[in-house]
Amino acid sequence: MPSSKTTLKDLAAHLGLAHSTVSRALSNHDAISQDTKDRVRHAARQYGYVANSGARLLRTGHSQTVGLLVPDIVNEFYATIAKNLADDCSQRGHQLMLLVSDDDPQRELKLLQALLETRPAGVVVALTAVPRKETLSHLAGVRCIQFLRVHAKVQGLTVGADDAAAARMAIEHLLSLGHRAIGYVGVSEALSTGAARLRGYKETLEEAGVAPDPALIALIEPSVQGGARAAAQLMDRSPRPTALFLSSPQLALGGAQWLNAAKLRVPGDVSVISYGNSSWFDLWGSGLTAVSLPIQELAATASALLFRESGEELSGQTSVLLAPSLVKRGSTARMRA
Amino acid sequence: MPSSKTTLKDLAAHLGLAHSTVSRALSNHDAISQDTKDRVRHAARQYGYVANSGARLLRTGHSQTVGLLVPDIVNEFYATIAKNLADDCSQRGHQLMLLVSDDDPQRELKLLQALLETRPAGVVVALTAVPRKETLSHLAGVRCIQFLRVHAKVQGLTVGADDAAAARMAIEHLLSLGHRAIGYVGVSEALSTGAARLRGYKETLEEAGVAPDPALIALIEPSVQGGARAAAQLMDRSPRPTALFLSSPQLALGGAQWLNAAKLRVPGDVSVISYGNSSWFDLWGSGLTAVSLPIQELAATASALLFRESGEELSGQTSVLLAPSLVKRGSTARMRA
DNA sequence: TGACATAGCGCAAACGTGTGCATAAATAGC
DNA sequence: GCTATTTATGCACACGTTTGCGCTATGTCA
The missing domain is CATH 3.40.50.2300 (Response regulator)
Structure with a gap:
């Protein structure tokens, strides 16, 4: 009877366990026997159990959400950071929230406020040219990587091109x-x-x-x-x-x-x-x-820095600038005399 | 003392109100006087109050999250649907979760499962060629629009090109x-x-x-x-x-x-x-x-259909196919004799 | 003056999960 | 056979919000 309304308690009742045991089994806790874990996981699949991330967030105080704020997702630069971030997120069991500001500071602020309600683990931003003051103060409370565009008043690391x-x-x-x-x-x-x-x-x-x-x-x-x-x-x-x-x-x-x-x-x-x-x-x-x-290295660097361990934090430098290179093709030539 | 730890109760205590009143004031409920609403909103700004979306999800049972599942976000087609969806989301106070499958069915399944934990309001998908069975059954429990790629076993509306x-x-x-x-x-x-x-x-x-x-x-x-x-x-x-x-x-x-x-x-x-x-x-x-x-019309249509009112639902047709057009340029010419 | 409608607000109960602590069962040591 | 130790599980509370219901003022009408 796979219903998405199944809860931990339902599973526990069906298995004759306490819901706390089921919780620990699903999160692979040490103190649970392998046999119990197997039974729980099997029942979870059978019943189509889907955890409620809201309850988890409420309990733990933070989510696995990562925000990406960009002016334009069709732009290849920003699509590339989105791709890299999405890759790393899925590897680490995080989720990616996409915020597209369209270079509108007001919209940028609204999007960021909504994101903060999910208590995100971090955020990568390419801010508008003149962000709202509230935008900046909101950013102060969260792990933040600035991508390409740098705003001096925002603390946190910066990844960009020179x-x-x-x-x-x-x-x-x-x-x-x-x-x-x-x-x-x-x-x-x-x-x-x-x-x-x-x-x-x-x-x-x-x-x-x-x-x-x-x-x-x-x-x-x-x-x-x-x-x-x-x-x-x-x-x-x-x-x-x-x-x-x-x-x-x-x-x-x-x-x-x-x-x-x-x-x-x-x-x-x-x-x-x-x-x-x-x-x-x-x-x-x-x-x-x-x-x-x-661009690929920039995006990979930004993503890696966002997910860096706290140990490696703030080792002096706060900005990564990668060097560009010249690709000569046919559109430039010596000036005619 | 703007701390992101401020809660409804804190605000209520500070204002001498019940937290339920504060909740109603912030959600613009009818039975609250305008004066109270103003006071509450002012205090909320002052204290930097940020609602906890987890608690809200837990209580209401559903979120304002919309999922977008695509194989490749750098691809202009999918970036365009992302842009349109992001636009409509921000207008309606929804959030956009971006899932990039990289055309890997296993990853697609994992991403979708994580999305479902947020009890999303809907989802726009461009599935992999051969999705996992679980992916399809998961999709059955949520409002779903298929974009470009059509999978017969998925119920819901479809928007694509002919x-x-x-x-x-x-x-x-x-x-x-x-x-x-x-x-x-x-x-x-x-x-x-x-x-x-x-x-x-x-x-x-x-x-x-x-x-x-x-x-x-x-x-x-x-x-x-x-x-x-x-x-x-x-x-x-x-x-x-x-x-x-x-x-x-x-x-x-x-x-x-x-x-x-x-x-x-x-x-x-x-x-x-x-x-x-x-x-x-x-x-x-x-x-x-x-x-x-x-492509622009396709993306706009998909987004509009996702956010359509339930009244307008299932009026017979379940798929929208838009006609392409020929743009003649110089790369085609009459075959040489 | 008392009954009554209404606007404005408070009380309290959920929602589903994680986690510290207590407890029961099993094993080992003497 | 009794205690000490380990292993496995249950109990109970807390997280912050929404919402049905009930209560209090304030005014209105008979």
């Missing part, structure tokens, strides 16, 4: 090819990632003796459409940039679409480099050069 | 261009989607008087690498196919990468059509022709 170094790498590559008028397409400086990439861009130019031209900097929302609009905008400047740095794969996709539509030759008319790699970068013309993030 | 019609559409397009030797790259027939696509492929060929050639059919695991291997395999046949039908975007990506590497001209040497559209299909050569799924 965005400034990545931008530097991209710009140095373009400089080495002779480019000087380099357009920058990026996101708001309110985002730690946006700020770091822009800083890397500016500093690298300045060190090469090139003054960053505000007219060649387009800050825009991080969408495919945004990338197209920004590319259109920059390529309309005069003097026109001879190279473009598109600071995310989505922006790169939009930029590429627009360049295709505008019949501009790459790298003939303009060199293009993207921050963040993607499988389809091979397929655009002679390939789209990119600074590649070790 | 895979057979989609394959038919692709093959008819190729037939109309004069192709007869059409290669098929797809996934296992154990998957409902795989079976339907292959069926559409075969039937359409037969109706056109072309006998499906087993040598032109490659069934492979649904990965980028698989697509590349399958393309290599089919293009090695003699006579060599003049067109390829790649039955998923990932397979298409792999196929395109291999064709690029093999220096084969598209559509000069071979026409290519994909099932499932993607933004970057515009960027490969002169574009990759595809049969496009209304």
Whole structure:
């Protein structure tokens, strides 16, 4: 009679045991004989017993839930951390709660509040650019890993890419090819990632003796459409940039679409480099050069840190920055004389 | 003294109320004066009160949790349903539990069992090809929407694309261009989607008087690498196919990468059509022709059906099939004489 | 003035589980 | 055969919340 209404007491009554014994048997407690354990497990299967996680949470005060807060789950970066976290969770018997903020601070707060009601074991977050104050104070009470985006006021560990170094790498590559008028397409400086990439861009130019031209900097929302609009905008400047740095794969996709539509030759008319790699970068013309993030390693690291043992805790460093690498393809070339 | 240990009783004691009154005030019950509600809410904020969802679940017998079970969250199709479901959940005050099976039936079962412990309000699933028996019986006890993949033994509503019609559409397009030797790259027939696509492929060929050639059919695991291997395999046949039908975007990506590497001209040497559209299909050569799924509508429909009112329930039809559409780009052309 | 409706709130009982402690049974030591 | 020790199990309470029911004020009407 498998009913999901079966409870520990029901099982105990059927087996002629105390419900405490059944509880211990199911959680593989030492003081229970193997024979009893077997009988209990068999009966549990037979009756379709499903534990009530609410009762357990009430009793123990904490759940096996892990939260993942991201702005956009369709974005490959965040989907990858979701995948890794889901993997580790299932290995360790945890559950994964997915919170998608859509970059809305109010929604982010509501989602986080709901998550806290489950007394989660930890949380991995990529916060909005300007989170609500309550969001930050809520985060103080829970084990928290910041992923990619870093917010200074949040305590806990941080796992991200070295965005400034990545931008530097991209710009140095373009400089080495002779480019000087380099357009920058990026996101708001309110985002730690946006700020770091822009800083890397500016500093690298300045060190090469090139003054960053505000007219060649387009800050825009991080969408495919945004990338197209920004590319259109920059390529309309005069003097026109001879190279473009598109600071995310989505922006790169939009930029590429627009360049295709505008019949501009790459790298003939303009060199293009993207921050963040993607499988389809091979397929655009002679390939789209990119600074590649070790996204798989980042995600694995974040997940591992969340589940780290408390012993290994706070060994000095509180942030892990992984280095990007340059993947040269056909979209960048020496500037025409 | 905002501590997450604050409980209803604490609030009640501080306000000189009974904890039942506090509970009613927070859940906006009728019989509580507005004044009391305001006082309670203020105190709750001040003390950083966070309800214990476990206690609530224990008392009410059900949670506001919604489960999403998918084989792969990085896959754009499943990421899209996740996004839509997350949207609707946050609007309605539900939580989203993410279960990633990685197409492993055993893991799928474990994840589902853990989910059931939270007494979820419903679940959206894309099951593995051959689920465990227990998985199916567990699913019988919960409101369930099947997404894309359909398993006959699971009761509940179904939302998917008309895979057979989609394959038919692709093959008819190729037939109309004069192709007869059409290669098929797809996934296992154990998957409902795989079976339907292959069926559409075969039937359409037969109706056109072309006998499906087993040598032109490659069934492979649904990965980028698989697509590349399958393309290599089919293009090695003699006579060599003049067109390829790649039955998923990932397979298409792999196929395109291999064709690029093999220096084969598209559509000069071979026409290519994909099932499932993607933004970057515009960027490969002169574009990759595809049969496009209304993925956004599918996801929205699945989510809406999960949250439908019980009144509207079971109005005869139990499955929603949405029609695909053909997006012609440059990768298909009339067969050379 | 007394009966009565109503709004606002308190009492107390559950919900199912984990766990400290006591207890019973079995074994071993003398 | 009696005690000490180990092994296996039962007892009872607590966790924080929701909710049916009953109680108290306050006002209303006869």
